[in-house]
Amino acid sequence: MAEMSLIQLACDYLVVGAGAASIAFIDTLLTEHPTTNIVLVDRNPVPGGHWVNAYGYVRLHQPSLVYGVASRQLEGNWLRLLLGKFTLPWNHRASKDEILEYYAAYIRDKVATGRVRYFPNSQYSFDAREEDDGDGGGERRLHCFSSMDGSRYSVEVGIKLINGVLGECIIPSLSPVDFHVDDGVRVVTPNQIFDVHHRLDVEKTRRYVVLGCGKTAMDTVVYLQREMNVVPNRISWIIPNDVWMLQRGMGSPWSWHEALLEHGNDEREACMSLERRGVFVRLDPDVIPTKFRFPVVGKDELALMRLVTDRIRGGRVTSITRQLDTGRIVVAFGSDRDTWTPDRTIDSADLIFVHCTSPGPFNGNENVDLFASEHQLNLNLLFPPPVPLSMSVLAYLEAARISDSLDMSFARQLFQASKTETLDEQASYTESCETISDNEVLRRLISATDLSQGNAVKPFQIMLNLGMFLAIGNKDPIVVYKFLKQNRLSFLSIPGSKVGVYEAFGLLMEQAETFVLAPNEIRLMKLLRERLRVLEGK
Incomplete structure (x- = not known):
């Protein structure tokens, strides 16, 4: 039997994986940059990632209000919830079937616009790709995947490969x-x-x-x-x-890091204080x-x-x-x-x-570079779960990058502050800041958050990622702040919530010895705090 010919495709972004991470990323990217063209490849027959193969009685841990994609409610019509199901919107926790239908409907709609081409039942090979010079002398980025029916595809990617499977739950x-x-x-x-x-x-x-x-x-x-x-x-x-558990309705995933700041990085006292307040059980x-x-x-x-x-x-x-x-x-x-x-x-x-002993989201892939190269972005957590907010923020950063609205000038100042150890090294670091690529600056400033060890995650890494995003996502931090306030996936979308990052950096610097902060980390936080003064009290 003759080998099937290679089908040629071209796109701006090739996204691997159609789970919660990838779909949240795609949604914000298309919202912020509507002309983007995406090829989405997934090994499952339907979108939804680990939800496709999860047990039938699974539900979201947290309210549906902060899960899914930024542009579409998962909980559905509020009036219908109140009158038809006698459920308050913030109490709704989507079932497996609701989540799968939500993602399927979303992908159907995006495919209908022509902006997304979706290839289910397909396997992408991270090894089978090549980079060479095209006819015009520019770099062509070729990637390969195959479908279960035997079709083989070659994709020329204009901007980036998006790896959306690193945080895949092992169930x-x-x-x-x-x-x-x-x-x-x-x-x-x-x-x-x-x-x-x-x-x-x-x-x-x-x-x-x-x-x-x-x-x-x-x-x-x-x-x-x-x-x-x-x-x-x-x-x-x-x-x-x-394990400590969060009591539903009595706190948020951010409560843990806030308690560590409040109690000088004393994990035991932070846990006990949260238990006394009814947040931890x-x-x-x-x-x-x-x-x-x-x-x-x-x-x-x-x-x-x-x-x-x-x-x-x-x-x-x-x-x-x-x-x-x-x-x-x-x-x-x-x-x-x-x-x-x-x-x-x-x-x-x-x-x-x-x-029930599989590692779930703690699959060993937490410590990877987000900004892997000029042509690859790895989707991984910036903040505590749920997953979609981190991915929406990464998409906002990517859209700002291609729209040239990132404040890379300030990002380079932060990079210099984070790397300079002595005044004697100032000149060499200043020179490197001028020549280093934007992607490398982002790679060194923003790190994936490793939650694999539970309590062991540094509380200031979460705040650093939030501060970095607010400080460099736009030349005006208020613009980025408003994005978070209006994003249904964000903790700031909840009435009464505050970003608190300006105050958090103040507490961290006051307790520099307790948190074992290096001099360059202190300098970095000082710069961020000065930039984010406009968010004091917000």
Whole structure:
């Protein structure tokens, strides 16, 4: 059979991945620069990223008000919510089906405008690309992808490749457990629990062991009780680490970093103060959590989780085996930990382990350059979750760059302040600031936020990214501030919210020793604070 010919395409931006990150980026880019031409490539059959393969009972942690894309409400018509569903708009949390339909409708609409060409069921190869000189002597950037039907494409990208898959969630349905499990031991994913529940009645004798401490495990413990009517004493929960949780409606993902600033980078006191205010909650009043990874729970969910009293805290599971002589199941946690064996009265045939141990968004790709090169932008978090705000901000920066409205003159001042260590080096750094590319300046000033270690993230990195955006996104910081205020994905869109960045830099500089700030970091913050004085009190 003859090899299928290569289909030639051309665009301004080639976006890889059609998940929450990429679609939020595309939306703001098209809003700020409407003539942009985009090719969107995704391996899934429909847009939505990890939501496509997520378990059926998943919902947003946070309100729908701050998720999705900036130009379109996810919660839908407010009057219809109030009168038809008796739901306050800020209480609406979209289901999996609602999210997938939202993204599908958005992409359909953008494809209809001709500005987006969408290629589902397609695989992009980050290795199979080349750069060479075109007929006119300019640089041509060629990229390749292929579709499941065998079609092969070559894309000439005029401006940039956008890597939108770095923050992709690794979920149980697509990620087997990473430890040994004997034959005969039943390990299922949350997706399978959902599917079985909708096919047949739950057998009364079944016992469930939930593996994991993240939001997937929390959702599963709640779902087993609320929807499957499994009584709590038929559920065991293996918890590798207790985690702090945000109580829904009592704070925001920014609360953690604000508390660290308020309490001089004392993590324990910051957590305790948030707990006293009802912002943080924990599963067990007698166990102090060791991590905070931004899960959001409601009071009703927390109450159901606390009903499960058989909690096993042995650490990470290393194997699940079945004894040949007795048939009993043994869960191991490593050579230095005690094993756990379910109650002798439980028949192993009735025991179901629910795999919720995948890393989710903490997939190991957090520490990458955002501004990878002149021709590639990597989508990764600037701020705490939800994801879409960071991507909308990156799109605003990119649109400002191609519109020449970034304040690169001030950005170079910041770059110089961040790198100059002594007066003797001033001249050489001044020279490098003049010759270095705009992209390199942005790469060194704005960094992806690493949330993989939970509490370990530097609180000032979040504020630095926010300050940088406000300071260089436009020659007038008020213009950028108004963009955030009017952006439905932004925390500033919530009535009464304040940006607080001017004040935050003041606190950081006052506590320079506590936060172990280097001299260049202090200089950088001082410059930013002077520039952002117009935002004092806002």
